[in-house]
Amino acid sequence: MAKRDLTPKSENMSKWYTQVIQQARLADYSPVKGCMVIRPNGYGIWEHIQKSYQKYLDTMEVRNAYFPIFIPMSFLEKEADHVEGFAPELAIVTHAGGEELTEKLVVRPTSETIMYDMYSKWVQSHRDLPIKINQWNNVVRWEKRTNFFLRTTEFLWQEAHSAHATQEEATSVMYDALESYRALAEEYLAIPVVKGKKSESEKFAGADLTTTIEAMMPDGKALQSGTSHHLGQNFSKKDAFNINFQDENDTTQYAWQNSWGLSTRIIGALIMTHGDDDGVVIPPRVAPIQVVVASASKDEAVITKCQSLVSMLKEKGIRSVADVSEKTSLGWKLNESELQGIPITLILGNRELEQNQVTASVRYNKSKETLALENCIEQVSNLLEKIQTELFAAAQKRTQELSFEANSYEDFKQIMSTTRGFIKAFWCESELCEKQIKEETKASTRCLPFIDTKGSVSEESGACIKCGNHATHRWLFAQAY
């Protein structure tokens, strides 16, 4: 990429988003409507998100497994809300092996039903519980309007599904899962999030309670970035999947269940949160390449030193590559690492080599530092941590700038017609007000924010900004992606 033609993010973020993804070779349009190709640069980010989140799954003692992609249509129908929620988005296999199928198969939009049918077979006694199983897989939800990462017909995700002997245990695991999402988003992706519960109309089809992490994007729109659901006994009850067990007193009980999922959508949040007019910016902890060592000279001594620097960086666990191609100029190399958002580019030329130095160019703030070669590995390592911290702080600052409280509907509409953002406001919790607010301002309820890790919420007393009726909570509103 010699010279780029990228719409500035500040000018038109939506146009910038589509362009930057293609130019940085993160993803591309596919010939199948609504499906995208995740190219190596983008898939590498997903692999690092997977590795990062896997640690939380391990801590929660969730084990990975694999269930079939095909689900008999009749399974979906066993939970009334579930099938109603997913029916419009299903892709259906009607023919296979040269024959028409006697029962149509759905390409999984989510795996509750196929997994719980197996859980019902595996669970007999309280000793078989809890079951905590995760899948890293692909799912399909037919979408009319699609957008790279944010909304695609097929996407990659993890979906974890647990079954417990008591509701208390299930609820506790649901909040642990939500907390793991917050930690992943904030500590790895450097994306600040608000945790909270969804309203009745926004909850998952089949859940008793949906909890969410919501992130504020620079354009004032919110992105739901991961959800953790308590399914109660909706799927385990006798007329659904009949996941029952004998408790310690030999009484038949039905399991209490959760599911939680986080998808490649969060890569969209990462791109929008950190990118700038020159390209994407990837936080060090999930960057497939953390450091590029670029040669500013064709001399063998320089090239050799670049390569030995990469070996030393790799030895310290820093993901790095050398860009010592003789066919491209230093300018081209810097341009490329900038566009791809690689956190640090180390520049080494004859002058640097003579002075036993290397120039570190930091992607996110364009700062340049001169590092002594003798201890540069340690300095790079510290710099990566510093960048991670500063990216989060910058995103947090912007989220705060885009967070408001509205005490009147006029204020509310005023905010939505200018900067947009998160708006905290009293709402009476009636579906009618929720619907009217959305129609009139595009803002939907994002969540009722939690004030601790156990799902507690502030109890207050006020008047619904829409109808004026009594309201006990300030909900978080925003226009959603």
Added chain:
Amino acid sequence: MAKRDLTPKSENMSKWYTQVIQQARLADYSPVKGCMVIRPNGYGIWEHIQKSYQKYLDTMEVRNAYFPIFIPMSFLEKEADHVEGFAPELAIVTHAGGEELTEKLVVRPTSETIMYDMYSKWVQSHRDLPIKINQWNNVVRWEKRTNFFLRTTEFLWQEAHSAHATQEEATSVMYDALESYRALAEEYLAIPVVKGKKSESEKFAGADLTTTIEAMMPDGKALQSGTSHHLGQNFSKKDAFNINFQDENDTTQYAWQNSWGLSTRIIGALIMTHGDDDGVVIPPRVAPIQVVVASASKDEAVITKCQSLVSMLKEKGIRSVADVSEKTSLGWKLNESELQGIPITLILGNRELEQNQVTASVRYNKSKETLALENCIEQVSNLLEKIQTELFAAAQKRTQELSFEANSYEDFKQIMSTTRGFIKAFWCESELCEKQIKEETKASTRCLPFIDTKGSVSEESGACIKCGNHATHRWLFAQAY
């Protein structure tokens, strides 16, 4: 599992295979015909196979990516042999999002066509080559007769696809990929394999040349365990996907391509190769759990020591868990680790603790060793390597015992009607003889074995065992899974 009811492997391997997989909780039947559920114990093996093979992909500079699961029917039709080979096995989506699709979508049986359509877009100049991309994904091939791991309608695999400027480079990468499969099978899964090329009738639909690794199972049947194909220009040519580029002289050329794949099928080979009458036996390098530390007493000192042993083992990178449940006896614990094929069980009771010792029970040969606690971690580490080596040696010995040369069709039939196994025999390379031999003996051509890593084969002179005509190679025959 208190007491198990497992058909001895020696008595009926096929029955044993189905039972042991369910009892060790590696996989289970799913409600969707031909699809299986890979349970955590089985999926853990796949994850370790993935991690092991990923190192080879990294060395070959192959990058991971993700392409859509859906392929327009018209894409498959662009390569005549390819569509002919896959048509009978396709699963087809005809409806999605509540509407009938204008073009039917195939659930990928393999991704050549969808990937190469993108390659054609990405490749303009020789500077864009080579492209080497791998996917870890799920594919669907509708099968009439299925069997856990060995043949399922949906399976997991890796499929790597490369495009090169010259045939020479492509061919060289194809042999490197085949060698990586040999190394994975022999050095990680402890399964000896024969490398060679497939006959015309057995090659991949769309390939110019298919190379394979073939493993001999204890019942005398061979398992094709991984294939590496040279696709020539069959997919890149103008009337197929038109992957062309300007070479250094600005002449338009068509890319030379390879693809190679290895699937969860190889877990079936692992189970059959190493398992015994008491359960599965997992080679240490791909075992999700390498060591179980089992308590032989309920005393707190014992339980604490078991847990500290696990911490010390983990610190040395040995995958281990403590089984210190007070609800189960030592016998039950040993039975469970035996069934699941965990390489080493360390037993610690009051007597062992007093004497500063621990008993190591080795799964595969049932030997018991007393280890001094003070240096037991190092001893366990050495023991794991020893087990890995011995498992391979044992499998190699059995493969040799089941390898024959036949100089007459009578001998050939005699072997096939008794022990079965690999049979080397002259074959004239006519499809008719190949077909008749298979019909009469169930033995198909597995491959023409290579004598080096570059695809060289022995040139000899002899008479086809079937028709007596002149033959220049001894091919490897066996009944195939």
